[in-house]
Amino acid sequence: MRRIQEMNIQELRVQHRAKLKEARGLYRKITDDTPEKEARKIERDFYATLSEADDIHDQIEEAKEARSDDGDHRRPRGDDKTVDGSGNEGDARDAAFGLKPEDRVTTWAQAKQPDKHNLTLGQYLGAMVRGAKSEAEKRALAEGTDSAGGYTVPTMLSAQLIDLLRASSVAITAGARTVPLGSDNNNIAKLASDPVPAWRVENAVVAESDPTFTNVPLVPRSLAVLTKVSRELFQDTLNLDTELPRILATALAKELDRVALLGSGTAPEPEGIANMTGIGTTAHDAALTTYAPFVAARTGILSANAGPISAIIMHPRDEGTLTGLTDSTGQPLMAPKAVADIPLLTTTAIPADGGAGSDESTIFLGNFAHLMVGIRSEIRVEVLKERYADNYQYGLLAHMRADIAAQHEAAFHTITGVQG
Known part of the structure; x- marks a missing residue:
């Protein structure tokens, strides 16, 4: 025995x-x-x-504590457990499909690797530029230094920046799920066709109908941003520890939103919703005068059994046009309740200068829970001290890796050619 x-x-x-x-x-x-x-x-x-x-x-x-390689690599915690934004535990099989907008990458990272340094991201970035002043900063910088002379931001601090990025991202606010990627090649199963049930008489053979599954690949691609800060500003500004992370996160989030919606799919850029095969499209090719295009788009998504619609995303110009619509008596034109109940979000990541008249934009509707934003948890930051020394500036170069994928393309619909 x-x-x-x-x-x-x-x-x-x-x-x-x-x-x-x-x-x-x-x-x-x-x-x-x-x-x-x-x-x-x-x-x-x-x-x-x-x-x-x-x-x-x-x-x-x-045995649970000692186990390091059991279970799906996408699961945030080893024992089939994950934690939500409030610290509540749940089943990691759900987390394997991504963190919901209200969840926090910081909580997920804390479960994987508790923070040893008790530093904020701003303090860490500040220490990179001015040099470490405390023992905690020295230990954190020593841990993060890489062979290329930059810094791989510790997991917990990377998670803070990712959460700032997610909070700034319109796509994630709309409902897109964040999938922490554990390797360079990741796949999510997608149901390509449903099994078909069939009626039968007593003692008859049950008809077979197999579902068809395909893989949705998530391959992290490189995304970088360079920010310059004057040395005087760095020395004199009291809130730079909070502003630096916000600036980097906002810049990364805007570009991530752009590719999530409009990415070409031509390497190295991920493919966005507008260029995915299988989405619905309404060619409007005119200015917005009624809510009819939104009703048509909503009907298309519901007809594909891909609802409910979690958000509408558009350029601020088009939101202003909708807000200013009036009826024949000059009163504000009210949207149908089915459309009015859908959250409306805006982003300048959507261009408003396309088309022949250089005044066209695209509006996106969808069940954004079917949009996956894969993110590697490591973020690399380099301080460029010599490159901008002539102007007495520092350069901060932040680099992350991410990808975009949809589990169900029919959950999205675009209204194209919206003129201003």
């Missing part, structure tokens, strides 16, 4: 259940008619069995 120390987690769990069952059986043996001497013996055996069950439980907990 194998010793408990030699068993794996599954075997330990079987043994734990068996010991608890044995203890319950012993407990039931004691009745009003059981002789006192025999009852005491059963009681001793009962507590001894419970003690063995506790020992096995301790072994299970130790």
Whole structure:
């Protein structure tokens, strides 16, 4: 018989259940008619069995902590658990499909690798430029230094920047899920065709109908941003520790929004919704005068069984046009309730100078829970001190890797040729 120390987690769990069952059986043996001497013996055996069950439980907990490579690499925590934005635990099989907008990458990263330095991202970036002043800053910089002379921001601090980026991203606000990527090649299963049920008579053979699955690849691609800061500003500004992360996050988020919506798909740029095969499209080719294009787009998504629609995304110019629409009496034109209930978001990442008249834009509707934003958790930052020394400036170069994919293209609809 194998010793408990030699068993794996599954075997330990079987043994734990068996010991608890044995203890319950012993407990039931004691009745009003059981002789006192025999009852005491059963009681001793009962507590001894419970003690063995506790020992096995301790072994299970130790094995969980030691385990490093069990389970899906996309799962945020080793034991089929994840944590939401409030710290509540859940099933990691859901997290494998991405973090929802209200979840935090910081919480996910904390579960994987607790923060040892107790630094904010702004303090870390400041230490990179001016030099470390505290022991915590020295340890963090020493850990993050790479062979190329830059800094790979520690996981927890990278997560802070990613959360700032996500908070600034319109696509994620619309409902897109963030998928932490653990490698350079990742795949998410997508249902290409549904199984078809069929009616049958008694004793007849059940008709077979297999679902068809395809892979949705998420291959992280390089995205970088360069920000210049004067040395005087760095020395004199009191809130630069908070402003630097915000500036970097906002710049990265705007570009991530652009490719999520309009990415060409030509390397190295990910493919965005507008260029995906299978989305719905309404060619408007005129100025907005009614809500009819939105009704048509909504109907298209619902007809594909891809609802509910989580958001409408447009350029601020078009939002202004909608707000200014009036009826024949000069009163504000009210949207149909089915359209008015959909959150309306704006971003300047959508250009408004396309088309023959250089005044056309695109509006996006969709169930954005079907949009996946894959992000590697490591962000690399370089301080360029010499390149801009003539202007007495520092350069901050931030680099991350991300990709975009859709699980169900029919969940999205574009209204094209919207003129201003």
